[in-house]
Amino acid sequence: MWNNLPSDLLANIFSYLPPPSLVRAMATCHHWHHSATSATTNIHHHPPWFIALPTRTTTIPTHLCFIHNPIQTTWHLLNLDNVPSLSRPISTIGSQGLILFKPSGGVPLRLSVCNPFTGQFRHLPSLQKPRTNPAVGVIEVSTSHFKVYVAGGMSEATSGGAASYEPTLEMFDSRTNNWILMGSMPVEFAVRLTVWTPNESVYSCGVLYWMTSARAYSIMGYEMGTNKWKKLSVPMGDTLEFAALVPHDGKLRVVGGSHDGDVTVWELGEEDNWKVIERMSVEFGKRLVGGGTKCVGIEGGVCLYRDIGSGMVVWRRDRDNNKDKWKWCWIEGCNRVENYPIKGLFLHPNLAAASTFI
Numbered sequence: 001m002w003n004n005l006p007s008d009l010l011a012n013i014f015s016y017l018p019p020p021s022l023v024r025a026m027a028t029c030h031h032w033h034h035s036a037t038s039a040t041t042n043i044h045h046h047p048p049w050f051i052a053l054p055t056r057t058t059t060i061p062t063h064l065c066f067i068h069n070p071i072q073t074t075w076h077l078l079n080l081d082n083v084p085s086l087s088r089p090i091s092t093i094g095s096q097g098l099i100l101f102k103p104s105g106g107v108p109l110r111l112s113v114c115n116p117f118t119g120q121f122r123h124l125p126s127l128q129k130p131r132t133n134p135a136v137g138v139i140e141v142s143t144s145h146f147k148v149y150v151a152g153g154m155s156e157a158t159s160g161g162a163a164s165y166e167p168t169l170e171m172f173d174s175r176t177n178n179w180i181l182m183g184s185m186p187v188e189f190a191v192r193l194t195v196w197t198p199n200e201s202v203y204s205c206g207v208l209y210w211m212t213s214a215r216a217y218s219i220m221g222y223e224m225g226t227n228k229w230k231k232l233s234v235p236m237g238d239t240l241e242f243a244a245l246v247p248h249d250g251k252l253r254v255v256g257g258s259h260d261g262d263v264t265v266w267e268l269g270e271e272d273n274w275k276v277i278e279r280m281s282v283e284f285g286k287r288l289v290g291g292g293t294k295c296v297g298i299e300g301g302v303c304l305y306r307d308i309g310s311g312m313v314v315w316r317r318d319r320d321n322n323k324d325k326w327k328w329c330w331i332e333g334c335n336r337v338e339n340y341p342i343k344g345l346f347l348h349p350n351l352a353a354a355s356t357f358i
Helices: 007-014 019-026 030-037 187-196 282-288
Strands: 049-054 064-069 074-079 087-093 098-103 112-114 121-123 135-142 145-151 168-173 178-184 201-204 207-212 218-223 228-233 242-248 251-257 263-268 274-279 294-298 301-305 312-318 322-331 342-347
Touching (some): 087 135, 087 342, 098 135, 135 207, 187 207, 187 218, 207 251, 242 294, 251 301, 282 322, 294 342
Antiparallel strands (some): 049 342, 064 074, 087 098, 098 112, 112 121, 168 178, 201 207, 218 228, 251 263, 263 274, 294 301, 301 312
């Protein structure tokens, strides 16, 4: 019976398989391989995978990265040979399994994307206005369509003049494969986004948010419908050791921690008021004490980490008991290499055949 099922039906069935099982299905026969390569893993049925990329301060080659499989609780080494050596990861386009990169070294921004599982890589077109070190934000419109926003940055120096802040916003649309100049922005926001933004962004209720890393922490928001900018305070923003924006069912959350290991999760409610919705247990908090804690989040998971070998605390949906309930769990670090600092990201592996964009 399975041999006679049409390819589109098989592809839909395979879309519910986790990536390791999908790979095994691809190796069964030619018919299954064709159907499986057309399938995209259903991200709503599987937790996101954590990817650890070495930072510029390590001696580990930057084309190597480690990925944690949350289903089998195993670490895997991937080789990103196609990614230029002077590239830094910004964020992920998580539902499509892509990592977004930018060049390092203060050169004009030229973004690129890579699928770490298939090795596919390509540069995005050049921006309309050359700029260095702008804030970069991603909106995933669907599993096959995304937009990238670039705000602020330093403009190129004119002949005989000095470089200045670029108070404009541009948007890249993956369907049209080009950049559109969206308009101007307040210089104050351009400055803050250029100097103090680590580039992680969250889209919620028509607003694209970035967090500035200067103490006290604050949040810059761009309202899509009105082309207006706004600024939000971060709860306990002047006392937190670390803070990060994370999405949750279309809402904006902040995960923040103090030096004593106390980690709290806030959610933005009506009239831009914050409310506490979760606190991490003291047991897990003690494992993070020591400084240098970082946080990254995606729909379906939040991870607090320091480096590749120290282990991580993950907050994610409890698939075993109640899919609407979240739980904290400890993930052992990778001991396959000497410990080193990392940039952590979340994504959902995509093993489908090359898309029209990539």
